[in-house]
Amino acid sequence: MKALFGNGRVICALVLxxxxxxxxxxxxxxxxxxxxxxxxxxxFGKFHMIGLANYLEILTADPxxxxxxLNALILMLVTIFxxxxxxxxxxxxxxxxxxxxxxxxxxxxxxxxxxxxxxxxKLWVNIFNPTYGILNKVLHLIGLKSVMISWLxxxxxxxxxxxxxxLWQGFGWALLFYxxxxxxxxxxxxxxxxxxxxxxxxxHLRVIIPFMFPVISAVxxxxxxxxxxxxxxxxxxxxxxxxxxxxxxSVYLYQKAFIAGAYGYGNALSVLFVVVAVGLTLVVQRILxxxxxxx
Amino acid sequence: MKKLIVVMLxxxxxxxxxxxxxxxxxxxxxxxxxxxxxxxxxxxxAEFKKANPGVxxxxxxxxxxxxxxxxxxxxxxxxxxxxxxxxxFSTLLKPLVDxxxxxxxxxxxxxxxxxxxxxxxSNVWGGKLYxxxxxxxxxxxxxxxxxxxxxxxxxxxxTIEDLEALAPKFKTQGIIPMVTDGKDAWPLSITxxxxxxxxxxxxxxxxxxxxxxxxxxDPDFVEGARQYLKFVQSGLFQEDLMVSDYGASRNLFGQGKxxxxxxxSWEMGLAADTNFSDEFRSNVDAFKFPVLKNGKGKVDDLExxxxxxxxxxxxxxxxxxxxxxLKYYAERFPGLAWERQATFPAQKVEPxxxxxxxxxxxxxxxxxxxxxxxxxxxxxxxxxxxxxxQNFTRELSSALITPEEFCRKLEASAEKASKQQ
Numbered sequence: 001m002k003a004l005f006g007n008g009r010v011i012c013a014l015v016l017x018x019x020x021x022x023x024x025x026x027x028x029x030x031x032x033x034x035x036x037x038x039x040x041x042x043x044f045g046k047f048h049m050i051g052l053a054n055y056l057e058i059l060t061a062d063p064x065x066x067x068x069x070l071n072a073l074i075l076m077l078v079t080i081f082x083x084x085x086x087x088x089x090x091x092x093x094x095x096x097x098x099x100x101x102x103x104x105x106x107x108x109x110x111x112x113x114x115x116x117x118x119x120x121x122k123l124w125v126n127i128f129n130p131t132y133g134i135l136n137k138v139l140h141l142i143g144l145k146s147v148m149i150s151w152l153x154x155x156x157x158x159x160x161x162x163x164x165x166x167l168w169q170g171f172g173w174a175l176l177f178y179x180x181x182x183x184x185x186x187x188x189x190x191x192x193x194x195x196x197x198x199x200x201x202x203x204h205l206r207v208i209i210p211f212m213f214p215v216i217s218a219v220x221x222x223x224x225x226x227x228x229x230x231x232x233x234x235x236x237x238x239x240x241x242x243x244x245x246x247x248x249x250s251v252y253l254y255q256k257a258f259i260a261g262a263y264g265y266g267n268a269l270s271v272l273f274v275v276v277a278v279g280l281t282l283v284v285q286r287i288l289x290x291x292x293x294x295x
Numbered sequence: 296m297k298k299l300i301v302v303m304l305x306x307x308x309x310x311x312x313x314x315x316x317x318x319x320x321x322x323x324x325x326x327x328x329x330x331x332x333x334x335x336x337x338x339x340x341a342e343f344k345k346a347n348p349g350v351x352x353x354x355x356x357x358x359x360x361x362x363x364x365x366x367x368x369x370x371x372x373x374x375x376x377x378x379x380x381x382x383x384f385s386t387l388l389k390p391l392v393d394x395x396x397x398x399x400x401x402x403x404x405x406x407x408x409x410x411x412x413x414x415x416x417s418n419v420w421g422g423k424l425y426x427x428x429x430x431x432x433x434x435x436x437x438x439x440x441x442x443x444x445x446x447x448x449x450x451x452x453x454t455i456e457d458l459e460a461l462a463p464k465f466k467t468q469g470i471i472p473m474v475t476d477g478k479d480a481w482p483l484s485i486t487x488x489x490x491x492x493x494x495x496x497x498x499x500x501x502x503x504x505x506x507x508x509x510x511x512x513d514p515d516f517v518e519g520a521r522q523y524l525k526f527v528q529s530g531l532f533q534e535d536l537m538v539s540d541y542g543a544s545r546n547l548f549g550q551g552k553x554x555x556x557x558x559x560s561w562e563m564g565l566a567a568d569t570n571f572s573d574e575f576r577s578n579v580d581a582f583k584f585p586v587l588k589n590g591k592g593k594v595d596d597l598e599x600x601x602x603x604x605x606x607x608x609x610x611x612x613x614x615x616x617x618x619x620x621l622k623y624y625a626e627r628f629p630g631l632a633w634e635r636q637a638t639f640p641a642q643k644v645e646p647x648x649x650x651x652x653x654x655x656x657x658x659x660x661x662x663x664x665x666x667x668x669x670x671x672x673x674x675x676x677x678x679x680x681x682x683x684x685q686n687f688t689r690e691l692s693s694a695l696i697t698p699e700e701f702c703r704k705l706e707a708s709a710e711k712a713s714k715q716q
Contacts, residue, residue: 040715042390042678043367043368043370043371044367044370044371044390044391044394044396045390045393045394045395046393046394125538129535130533130534130535131471131533131534131535131547131552148534150534150535150536150537150538152535152537152538153477153535153536153537153538153693154693155693155694155695237538238538239478241478241537241538241689241693242537242689242690242692242693242695243686243689243690243693243695243696244686245695255682256682258364258367258368259360259363259364259678259682260678260679260681260682260683261367261386261390261677261678261679261682262678262679
């Protein structure tokens with residue numbers, strides 16, 4: 001067996017199919033995108049090579065691209081530092097509840113995660129509707145009669161409203177991960193910490209969270225990736241508006257390539273987006289690995 | 296043996312039928328096939344199929360924006376429908392013409408179908424005809440007569456100032472004064488066009504700016520932007536204007552929740568749309584876009600153009616049949632569209648006593664027009680300029696930029712577009 005796996009040809013034969021899939025599914029499309037990013041192609045008809053003009057324009061003179069990246073960063077931070085701790089705390093509470101209650105509540109919290117994103121987005125667009133939406137109606141009921149906020153189109157509230165929908169939809173997943181992770185923590189560890197005099201909070205902070213670090217790392221990496229690739233929800237609710245306040249890169253490059261007829265520019269955006277996404281994922285993984293080693 | 300012969304004969308007949316059967320692929324932006332315009336097209340298709348046995352018609356329909364994207368993708372993939380509805384604009388048809396995707400037509404073939412003067416010309420690029428126009432588009436304000444009466448409004452506003460003053464009267468009744476599609480932004484960009492004309496009284500200024508003979512930062516454009524911002528923020532429109540799409544805004548009006556609907560004459564079919572109540576349908580009417588008290592524009596200066604058209608794919612295998620269909624469409628469409636009061640055709644129609652009030656009014660608005668705008672500004676330049684114009688108008692509508700910044704951005708985009716064309 002050792003000799004078999006030491007044979008170069010065998011290794012090649014085993015690696016080649018997977019590699020071929022990778023090359024055709026990833027490298028070739030990115031290569032094409034990089035090439036078309038050097039053109040002024042509208043998506044059909046003739047085109048000209050314009051060198052790095054698209055890339056330079058994106059990096060130096062396109063505030064929407066930077067706004068889209070900033071929004072992804074804001075979403076990432078909100079997910080990691082608000083959604084995750086909340087999901088962890090709730091998972092910790094659920095793990096101590098009687099099984100029947102815990103199961104019921106877990107199902108309730110997980111419902112948004114199994115619903116179609118289109119349904120969820122339309123649901124919230126209707127809730128946020130200033131004229132007939134339930135949110136403004138509730139505010140009126142509790143006495144705030146003058147409040148008539150257009151949650152998704154008011155520059156002051158649009159990003160917050162969009163982030164809320166994303167967090168609401170993703171909360172069930174985070175909860176599921178943390179709950180499953182907590183179930184794998186041996187009860188002896190917590191009991192030992194309690195015997196040593198640690199309280200509930202201290203036991204979680206000093207013992208359980210460090211034990212769960214691999215789960216936390218995985219959730220953070222998923223959060224980073226999903227923050228970057230936000231598309232459908234934005235497209236169905238604000239399309240990046242008002243202005244570009246809720247713009248995300250995937251929506252922006254789609255609008256450029258397929259609506260504005262700037263296919264070359266859209267491709268250049270997608271290449272830069274890949275670079276940013278890979279770079280950011282590597283940085284996050286390095287930080288997490290360092291923390292993991294330190295544990 | 297007998298059985299074998301029967302089977303073989305059956306196969307021959309089936310094969311013969313198979314060979315005769317032709318499927319014409321079509322595309323349009325008329326998702327509702329049971330009422331108004333979509334129903335007219337279905338009737339034309341049914342008649343055409345009956346007159347041409349063995350011809351099948353398969354139609355793909357989507358709302359405007361997804362449809363335009365779909366056509367671009369089909370063009371790239373060389374899978375355009377044989378015959379499809381599109382728009383004559385430089386932002387939409389010209390890229391297809393430049394790419395050689397659209398078949399050239401013979402103008403003489405369509406001379407006898409009563410097209411309104413100038414309408415066929417809107418489909419001419421480089422001296423060649425590429426499509427037939429289907430609708431005459433005018434920018435008007437639809438209104439619900441009953442809701443006006445309920446609010447105690449007896450005279451229609453003739454100035455924008457009077458129009459803006461109506462907002463509180465409707466709001467106290469729990470009615471939205473006016474709705475339009477703000478999400479897609481093109482109605483907002485068209486409204487900016489109209490307001491600039493209401494300031495300077497000159498429809499040619501927009502083209503001059505695109506030709507770089509004037510600047511979008513000139514005082515009349517800046518004043519137009521100021522008037523636009525004032526108009527959008529006057530409380531007339533629905534609170535969620537910027538996220539309210541075509542269907543949502545149309546429904547608010549059709550369901551009697553809004554008193555006015557700022558839209559084009561293609562919505563004439565509202566009066567015949569059975570999705571809405573009889574009460575609504577009998578109360579829908581239209582009036583001319585008002586003027587500014589201190590502006591140079593007149594109420595009979597009409598924002599009007601010939602937008603929608605039908606074209607044939609140059610890659611179609613059945614070009615003769617496609618052309619036959621197009622001629623049949625040109626022959627049948629104006630009569631059927633007017634009979635059903637579905638839309639305002641780009642061909643001569645005979646007014647009838649039974650026409651709906653809104654149809655009569657639209658005919659009058661067109662007859663009263665002293666001058667017309669032609670194609671809207673957003674569709675006179677590049678697709679990127681159109682996208683920019685719409686985005687800047689969105690930003691201005693949300694007061695994220697000032698009228699002066701809006702004009703500066705428009706100027707920079709027009710400068711860039713002029714170098715690309």
